[in-house]
Amino acid sequence: MSSAASILIAALSAKTKLPDEDQDALASFPIEELEIRRGQDIIREGDRPTRSMILLSGLTCSYKTLPNGNRQITAFQVPGDVPDIQSLHLDVQDNSILSMSDCRVGFMRHRDIHELCFSRPPIAMGFWRATLVDTAIYREWTTNVGQRPAVARMAHLFCEVLTRLMHLGLTKDYSCALPVTQVDLADALGLSVVHVNRTLMELRKSGSLRFERGELTALNWPLLARQGQFDPSYLHLQMDDHAPYKLV
Amino acid sequence: MSSAASILIAALSAKTKLPDEDQDALASFPIEELEIRRGQDIIREGDRPTRSMILLSGLTCSYKTLPNGNRQITAFQVPGDVPDIQSLHLDVQDNSILSMSDCRVGFMRHRDIHELCFSRPPIAMGFWRATLVDTAIYREWTTNVGQRPAVARMAHLFCEVLTRLMHLGLTKDYSCALPVTQVDLADALGLSVVHVNRTLMELRKSGSLRFERGELTALNWPLLARQGQFDPSYLHLQMDDHAPYKLV
DNA sequence: CGAATACTTGATTACCTTCAATACGCGTGG
DNA sequence: CCACGCGTATTGAAGGTAATCAAGTATTCG
Numbered sequence: 432m433s434s435a436a437s438i439l440i441a442a443l444s445a446k447t448k449l450p451d452e453d454q455d456a457l458a459s460f461p462i463e464e465l466e467i468r469r470g471q472d473i474i475r476e477g478d479r480p481t482r483s484m485i486l487l488s489g490l491t492c493s494y495k496t497l498p499n500g501n502r503q504i505t506a507f508q509v510p511g512d513v514p515d516i517q518s519l520h521l522d523v524q525d526n527s528i529l530s531m532s533d534c535r536v537g538f539m540r541h542r543d544i545h546e547l548c549f550s551r552p553p554i555a556m557g558f559w560r561a562t563l564v565d566t567a568i569y570r571e572w573t574t575n576v577g578q579r580p581a582v583a584r585m586a587h588l589f590c591e592v593l594t595r596l597m598h599l600g601l602t603k604d605y606s607c608a609l610p611v612t613q614v615d616l617a618d619a620l621g622l623s624v625v626h627v628n629r630t631l632m633e634l635r636k637s638g639s640l641r642f643e644r645g646e647l648t649a650l651n652w653p654l655l656a657r658q659g660q661f662d663p664s665y666l667h668l669q670m671d672d673h674a675p676y677k678l679v
Numbered sequence: 680m681s682s683a684a685s686i687l688i689a690a691l692s693a694k695t696k697l698p699d700e701d702q703d704a705l706a707s708f709p710i711e712e713l714e715i716r717r718g719q720d721i722i723r724e725g726d727r728p729t730r731s732m733i734l735l736s737g738l739t740c741s742y743k744t745l746p747n748g749n750r751q752i753t754a755f756q757v758p759g760d761v762p763d764i765q766s767l768h769l770d771v772q773d774n775s776i777l778s779m780s781d782c783r784v785g786f787m788r789h790r791d792i793h794e795l796c797f798s799r800p801p802i803a804m805g806f807w808r809a810t811l812v813d814t815a816i817y818r819e820w821t822t823n824v825g826q827r828p829a830v831a832r833m834a835h836l837f838c839e840v841l842t843r844l845m846h847l848g849l850t851k852d853y854s855c856a857l858p859v860t861q862v863d864l865a866d867a868l869g870l871s872v873v874h875v876n877r878t879l880m881e882l883r884k885s886g887s888l889r890f891e892r893g894e895l896t897a898l899n900w901p902l903l904a905r906q907g908q909f910d911p912s913y914l915h916l917q918m919d920d921h922a923p924y925k926l927v
Numbered sequence: 928c929g930a931a932t933a934c935t936t937g938a939t940t941a942c943c944t945t946c947a948a949t950a951c952g953c954g955t956g957g
Numbered sequence: 958c959c960a961c962g963c964g965t966a967t968t969g970a971a972g973g974t975a976a977t978c979a980a981g982t983a984t985t986c987g
Contacts, residue, residue, distance in 0.1 A: 446768065493818075495818060495819070495822045497822070497826055497827075497908060498908055499908075501826045503821060503822040503825045503826050505818045505821050505822065506818075516811075517811040517814065517815065520694065520804070520807065520808040520811050521808070521811055521812070521815065521915045522915075523912065525815050525818065525819075525912060525913045525915075526818055548800060548803075548804065549800040549804075552796060552797040552800060552803065555796075555800065555803050555804070555807070556768070556796065556797075556803070558807070559768065559803070559806070559807045559810070560768040560769070562807070562810060562811060562814060563764075563765040563768050563769055563810060564769070565814060566765065566810060566813060566814045566817060567765065567769065567773050569814060569817035569818060569820075569821060570741075570743060570753045570754075570773065570774055570817060571743070571773075572817075572821045573751060573753050573817060573820045573821045573824055574743045574745070574751040574753065576821060576824045576825045576869065577751045577824045577868070577869030578745055578749045578751050578869060579745075580974075580975095581974080581975075612932085612933065612934090613933075613934065614933080620825070621824065621825025621826060622975075622976090623975070623976050623977075624933095624934090625935090625936090625975085625976075625977080625978095626974085626975050626976070628934065628935060628936085629935090629936090629975090630975095632935085644984095660745060660746055660747075664771065664773060665773040667769045667770075667773075828942075828943095829942080829943075860964085860965065860966090861965070861966065861967095862964090862965080870943075870944090871943070871944050871945075872965095872966090873943085873944070873945080873946095873967090873968090874942085874943055874944070876966065876967060876968085877943090877967090877968090880967085
């Protein structure tokens with residue numbers, strides 16, 4: 432089985448293990464794999480895609496651009512995420528997807544996904560569930576940007592990314608790759624670059640984290656979580672790991 | 680057919696008309712209807728619901744509460760919306776639903792929805808599509824709160840609500856019921872009440888709207904849309920109304 | 928090694944918050 | 958009927974967080 436297929440299966444099995452026959456169907460599901468370099472718009476606002484992508488490795492973000500040129504990053508994607516699954520149902524793309532690092536992505540034709548979902552309800556439910564988790568994350572982002580002051584806001588974002596990557600086995604000692612610039616952080620947090628810089632310094636000074644050259648380390652996780660008022664329940668991660676899934 | 684059923688059918692038919700047999704299945708779908716008074720928490724963060732609700736009439740909002748007591752309203756719901764459909768897939772509720780007016784709501788058992796979705800893929804796809812539209816709205820909210828100054832932010836919110844209600848035929852001459860206090864607006868926009876008050880006055884003075892006693896009127900829609908940088912495409916409304924749907 | 932990109936720092940400004948006080952509307956009960 | 962309480966709206970003043978403007982330093986990379 433291709434690694435793309437196993438990542439897809441894992442992503443759709445989050446809650447309950449898929450029946451074997453559905454896993455088999457996914458194992459032979461046509462996915463076109465592609466390497467994408469850092470800094471590429473994989474999908475653009477206004478597009479009318481005929482395929483959806485699944486992130487296989489690396490980091491991407493989705494963002495919206497305002498008339499005045501401002502940019503809001505609305506989410507980060509980690510391996511297993513299907514950031515533009517919406518295009519399966521909604522004709523024109525309302526946001527763009529950008530690679531923050533060199534990435535491996537898989538493309539799945541809408542026609543194929545449609546067929547699969549109609550013939551295999553558990554798979555449709557799996558996709559649907561995944562989008563509902565995304566929605567929960569969006570709610571938290573709105574809350575984060577709307578209610579928390581800069582320090583807490585940034586700490587919260589770091590906690591989220593670290594937790595999601597940890598769940599995938601992509602961290603080591605509370606440390607993970609986070610190839611984003613301070614400009615990116617500013618656009619994700621709704622702050623200016625200058626203020627992001629000062630906020631970062633404050634967090635560093637507090638001893639809760641290290642962040643340099645695209646590497647994030649939580650030096651004091653409890654402190655960082657407190658600073659960000661971080662409660663991971665909105666991520667709806669399954670801790671009972673019936674099928675412990677580590678990405679290759 | 681009950682009015683609840685027809686609202687549900689309309690909500691799931693947004694993109695493509697459902698096959699007759701699926702409509703029939705929905706027509707006889709068990710929905711328990713309930714009247715709910717203004718200011719009630721219909722669902723609470725932390726709940727583990729066994730049913731999902733569909734709003735039949737009135738206005739509700741979903742919100743999250745922070746440890747310090749702050750509240751962020753993350754969305755408003757209009758008739759036809761199913762704000763806690765996520766509970767079908769995610770065990771514990773990560774947000775609360777509050778009635779902003781007297782409401783009529785319908786409750787659908789998860790078990791029934793599950794069964795329906797497994798036996799009738801087009802219905803599952805309809806539900807799924809609806810959640811993807813919600814997600815698109817969340818993205819826009821994050822952007823709104825993260826990037827736009829107070830005046831634009833508020834104007835944008837008003838445009839969204841007015842547009843959604845207009846699409847349901849619940850407006851008259853650019854005017855609609857919007858039974859929210861300035862405190863509610865503050866919590867939705869991530870602003871203080873005082874500043875909401877001043878921002879409102881500014882909008883009023885500009886002549887773009889009237890807002891009093893829970894009634895919103897766009898006196899100058901083009902101006903209001905400009906003030907809010909409002910582009911309705913993220914709402915993914917179908918304008919081609921194959922089945923023009925007005926709620927009773 | 929030079930240009931571009933990313934980061935850092937200082938000074939000034941402004942948007943928005945907080946605190947405080949007043950006014951208004953409405954339902955309840957004396 | 959009026960007093961009272963409570964939620965809502967309004968206004969003034971002061972303060973703070975974060976934006977903007979500006980300049981300089983590191984880093985990366987071709």
